[in-house]
Amino acid sequence: MVNKRMRLFVLTSMIAMVLLGTAGLSFAEKPTVLAPCKQCHQPEKDLVRGTLVSVSEKFKTINVQVGQKLVWIINYGDDLKITGADKLLSVSKDKEIGIRFTGDEKKPYAVSLTVKPPAKVAPEKLVTADEISKLVAMGPEKGSYLLVDSRPKPRFNEGHIPHAVSLDNTKFDELKDKMLPKEKDRLIIFYCGGVT
Amino acid sequence: MSPESARRAEVAGYTNVKVFHEGIPVWKKAGKLIVSESAALKDLMDKDIAHVLIDLRDAGEAEKSFIPGAVSIPAKDLSVAKDKFPGDKSAPIILYADKLDEEAFKAVRSWGYGNTSLLNGGLASWTKDGGKAEKGKLATIISYVPKPRPGEIAIEEFKAIAEKGSPDKIILDVREADETANGMIKRATNIPESTVKNRLKELPKDKEIITHCATGIRAENVFEDLKEAGFKTRFLNAVIQIDKDGKYEITKK
Numbered sequence: 001m002v003n004k005r006m007r008l009f010v011l012t013s014m015i016a017m018v019l020l021g022t023a024g025l026s027f028a029e030k031p032t033v034l035a036p037c038k039q040c041h042q043p044e045k046d047l048v049r050g051t052l053v054s055v056s057e058k059f060k061t062i063n064v065q066v067g068q069k070l071v072w073i074i075n076y077g078d079d080l081k082i083t084g085a086d087k088l089l090s091v092s093k094d095k096e097i098g099i100r101f102t103g104d105e106k107k108p109y110a111v112s113l114t115v116k117p118p119a120k121v122a123p124e125k126l127v128t129a130d131e132i133s134k135l136v137a138m139g140p141e142k143g144s145y146l147l148v149d150s151r152p153k154p155r156f157n158e159g160h161i162p163h164a165v166s167l168d169n170t171k172f173d174e175l176k177d178k179m180l181p182k183e184k185d186r187l188i189i190f191y192c193g194g195v196t
Numbered sequence: 197m198s199p200e201s202a203r204r205a206e207v208a209g210y211t212n213v214k215v216f217h218e219g220i221p222v223w224k225k226a227g228k229l230i231v232s233e234s235a236a237l238k239d240l241m242d243k244d245i246a247h248v249l250i251d252l253r254d255a256g257e258a259e260k261s262f263i264p265g266a267v268s269i270p271a272k273d274l275s276v277a278k279d280k281f282p283g284d285k286s287a288p289i290i291l292y293a294d295k296l297d298e299e300a301f302k303a304v305r306s307w308g309y310g311n312t313s314l315l316n317g318g319l320a321s322w323t324k325d326g327g328k329a330e331k332g333k334l335a336t337i338i339s340y341v342p343k344p345r346p347g348e349i350a351i352e353e354f355k356a357i358a359e360k361g362s363p364d365k366i367i368l369d370v371r372e373a374d375e376t377a378n379g380m381i382k383r384a385t386n387i388p389e390s391t392v393k394n395r396l397k398e399l400p401k402d403k404e405i406i407t408h409c410a411t412g413i414r415a416e417n418v419f420e421d422l423k424e425a426g427f428k429t430r431f432l433n434a435v436i437q438i439d440k441d442g443k444y445e446i447t448k449k
Contacts (some may be wrong), residue, residue: 186210
């Protein structure tokens with residue numbers, strides 16, 4: 001068993017070295033959080049957040065992408081606790097996950113894995129169609145609001161709510177300064193196509 | 197999409213951010229005003245997709261300059277023109293005038309045409325966006341011959357593949373994992389739309405890939421991506437509901 005673990009460790013370390021390769025990072029400064037995850041999550045000790053690359057049942061490893069050329073290879077066993085999926089293999093590739101591990105970063109062993117849940121909106125942040133209607137009747141200036149359509153531009157062009165502006169969610173960072181108001185306390189309402 | 201944008205806006209420092217989560221489907225269903233842009237009308241024309249374009253201005257004014265293909269039905273005559281409208285209630289109907297004529301929209305919408313919109317800015321925006329205008333007599337009769345969108349598979353053919361399978365075709369379900377968890381077509385493969393571009397190598401080049409989602413929108417997006425990547429592909433442009441046993445129901449849009 002010890003031998004097997006050792007061999008596995010050597011192998012995974014080698015893979016990790018190859019993957020790390022040009023990133024030029026030593027293990028000691030290995031990042032634990034993928035950039036987009038940082039919008040909501042702070043780095044924590046013994047916790048890796050990124051997207052799932054693959055699971056190897058043979059080597060009992062979970063590979064998690066946390067940077068362009070940076071993959072964490074984390075061992076797991078039958079004691080792995082999973083939240084947000086019924087089993088490890090049903091988590092789809094590129095899905096955002098978090099893994100809490102024990103051991104050091106040279107030889108991490110997964111304790112629990114959490115799959116990012118579908119986006120939920122707090123009830124106090126939700127608005128209804130009738131509330132939107134009232135604002136639309138006033139217009140953005142008098143109503144002092146901005147209505148933003150988060151769908152791709154062609155969908156917006158096909159048909160949108162009056163006075164809405166188009167800001168494709170996938171181009172948010174690129175276009176936000178141009179499209180969003182200067183006043184940070186202005187009411188902004190986002191909408192999209194529900195479930196398509 | 198919208199909850200994610202809302203969160204990003206908050207990260208960017210906005211303090212009064214809300215979400216209309218039900219979005220466009222609920223807005224449309226309630227019969228509320230929908231505005232379309234010149235770019236979408238141009239797209240319908242360029243792709244030769246059947247649609248109905250109505251000029252609501254008085255005939256005399258319309259004859260001076262109008263959008264090609266428009267049918268003249270002045271707003272005041274709209275209610276008596278109801279019988280001229282197509283039998284197919286899913287027809288895209290675009291109305292234009294010098295202003296957003298909410299009354300005209302509500303009339304056509306109340307007859308059951310769910311894909312009605314008012315063209316934002318009317319003729320002025322159309323020409324400003326580079327659209328051509330014509331002058332002279334306008335058509336007064338609506339002719340609407342629906343054609344499938346490019347790449348659309350006939351519903352019957354899709355069903356046949358789903359029932360019996362096909363040696364040279366696969367069905368690709370592009371819905372996300374939380375949707376497929378409630379049931380999938382028995383012979384379908386699942387790769388969510390959000391991950392398709394990174395997973396092209398999992399798809400066969402020697403088979404035709406028939407995509408579907410819940411309403412046809414994501415299926416068409418993936419169809420476009422696959423076509424661009426050199427795959428043989430078509431998509432199901434319809435509403436499909438699938439239960440736990442893989443039983444499904446397809447409804448034309």
